Amino acid sequence: MDTLQHLTDGLVAALGWQNLVFALIGCVLGTLIGVLPGLGPAAGTAILIPLTFRLDPTGGLIMLSAIYYGAMYGGTITSVLINVPGEAASVVTCFDGYQMARQGRGGTALGIAAIGSFVGGMVATLALVVVAPPLARVALSFGPPEFFALMLVGLGLVTSLAGRSLLAGLAMAVLGLLIAMVGIDPVRGAPRFTFGIPSLYDGLGFIPVVMGLFGVAEILLTLESPTRQLVATKFTALLPSREEWRRSVGAISRGTGIGFVLGLIPGIGAIIPTFTAYVVEKRLSKTPEKFGQGAIEGVAAPETANNAYANAAMIPLLTLGIPSSPTIAVLMGAFIINGLTPGPFLFQERPDLVWTVIASFFLGNALLLILNLPLVGLWARLLHLPHQYVSVGTLLFCVLGAYSLQQNVFDIAVMIVCGIIGYGMRKIDLPIAPLVLGLILGPFIEKSLRTSLEMSGGDFSIFFTRPLCVALLVIGALILVASALRLAPAEVREARDAN
Amino acid sequence: MRRGWQVGCVCLLGVFAGALITSLSYSLSDNLGPGPGFFPFWLSVTGLALTGAILVQVTSGRLLADAPSDLWPGRQAALQGLAVIVALAAAAVLLEPLGFRLTLLPFVAGLLVALGARSWIAIALCAVGGSFGVFHVFYYWLMVPLPIGAFGI
Helix, strand or coil, rough: HHHHHHHHHHHHHCCCCCHHHHHHHHHHHHHHEEEECCCCCHHHHHCCHHHHHHCCHHHHHHHHHHHHHHHHHHHHHHHHHHHCCHHHHHHHHHHHHHHHHHHCCHHHHHHHHHHHHHHHHHHHHHHHHHHHHHHHHHHCCCCCHHHHHHHHHHHHHHCCCCCCCHHHHHHHHHHHHHHCEEECCCCCCCCEHHHHHHHHHHCCCCHHHHHHHHHHHHHCCCCCCCCCCCCCCCCCCCCCHHHHHHHHHHHHHHHHHHHHHCCCCCCCCCCHHHHHHHHHHHHHCCCCHCCCCCCCCHHHHHHHHHHHHHCCCHHHHHHCCCCHHHHHHHHHHHHHHCCCCCCHHHHHHHHHHHHHHHHHHHHHHHHHHHHHHHHHHHHHHHHHCCCCHHHHHHHHHHHHHHHHHHHHCCCHHHHHHHHHHHHHHHHCCCCCCCHHHHHHHHHHHHHHHHHHHCCCCCCCCHHCHHHHHHHHHHHHHHHHHHHHHHCCCHHHHHHHCCC | HHHHCCCCCCCCEEEEEEEEHCCCCCEEEECCCCCHHHHHHHHHHHHHHHHHHHHHHCCCCCCCCCCCCCCCCCCHHHHHHHHHHHHHHHHHHHHHHHHHHHHHHHHHHHHHHHCCCHHHHHHHHHHHHHHHHHHHHHHHHHHCCEEEEECCC
16 A cells, blocks of 8 residues: 555656656657667766756656666667667567568567567566565665675676676676775775875766776777668558567567566676577467568567566665666666665655656656657667767767766766776676676675674674575575586586586 | 787786785774775785686686687777777866867867768867857756866856
8 A cells, every 4th residue: 555655656746747858858868879879778878967967866867767768778779770789688689670670661670669668668667666665675674794695696696697707707896896995985984095196085986987888988899890781661660460469469478577577686687588588489489480580579579578677677776776787787876976875775765756766667668659659760860870970979978977977087087097998898808797786886795794794793604694694695606606607618518518 | 819818817917916905004904893904905815816717717728719819900990999089088188277168179070080070061060069069058057067168168
């Protein structure tokens, strides 16, 4: 009953004209980010944070959330029309979406993607409403040791699923945690790694680091392959035919379930739900040979799963304070900039804000559908924009965003250095996600570790005498062991298989 | 790519070793429990161990055996990348003395030319819009404080 009342209040607040405008602007900007090449959702969300500096926290978070799921949808357009996924989660959509566009059915592909995204997003948000409050209540009983273990599990999940080497993922997570140590020690107030530079006393800004690692690095990479081939397609038939509807209904239902369930697990990332949904559809199909040739289920299922995942991934953030992906980490950064710490206490301290933001997800998903069906042609035309203008525009917003956070040019320098580092990491395929997650979770992990040890007088057994903490640590260890086996060098795998 | 990973590992070893040495100057523990140096110290140790293990794996060929070897960008992309970095650095240096508008005007125009744009009308429009236009929107409408330079612009 409480939940229903909160949700109703949230809906009333979200339906206020100001919040509606913020959601609308967010959806448009998010889709634009998704459409424009060289701008992923993490970088796009980060560079648009300055837009929200002077908004009230609720409006700002509504806009950023809308940017996030708008970007997740926008990536679909490039997947279908130019066979280039706007973001990693849209890779699978290329398989059949691009083929549909080549057959002159690009409009239908984008239409079913919009409808599937709408259904997946709405159902996942509804499930969020049901699941989040009890989960937050459970999390309220956690002490510092449990939070420490929980955050280790979250970080471990992200690390274990990133890149080609578990060790590299772990090293990047450790590097992220270490970078988070720069600045004033949150417990004792002593400066660390500041080297007498006043700008470092507040630590390295999360936003400049993310803008560098994602924004600047992506632009540098785009310069190496700037040409794209756009498929000419008609947008007269956006809605699927009766037969296509029949084939899509099951795919959309299953995609919703898969996306939602996998979205609850921190670190899964958006690629796994979309691939899983695609593989499941192919397995269940009576005509699997049509997959990869323009099967509408091959677009409907992953796109639905993608948006269901995107909305469900807000649950670990809002209830436990654990970001599931770099983009969610950017959103978490936006919460923190606004003086709010995502997690169970937020439901207690600012229920008005949390429920308004959650209610805005419903509106945002509806706005995306209303916007994207009629505007598909316009988005497609944006793909003709020469890459130079997109790249320079992105860099302009990077400078603006990095500077305006603290009105400090030092942050621009941080962004440039991180851009070069991010470019290098992307070139040699070192995973960036664990670094970003380590960076944002670092202060929380350190604080909960040190508070736990203060509680026990420096005795580490506190982590092994509390049942929930032990359970979480065991889960974390199992994840890392499973990942180590999955990513083991070839000869170890061969020996294991031989045995 | 293997050479890239080796270089990356050496850089990481340097970072972790530097962090380890620096963290030793902070107290690892005090009367309340772990001190400010506790977490950085153990993170540095862990980072060193992990990076060392990766370096051994890469050097012995157990990792990246199937990775592509050529990672260098073409000449044009390298020059354009350099132009981006130089332009960003120049913007960082000039932003406060010259102000947002006078810095971003040549930043946008110069970068567009460097990246291959050739329509002077489009370049001029983007430069003015990207400097004066963006300043107007953010400074006056969104009330985001942006620097005004020595010339009052």
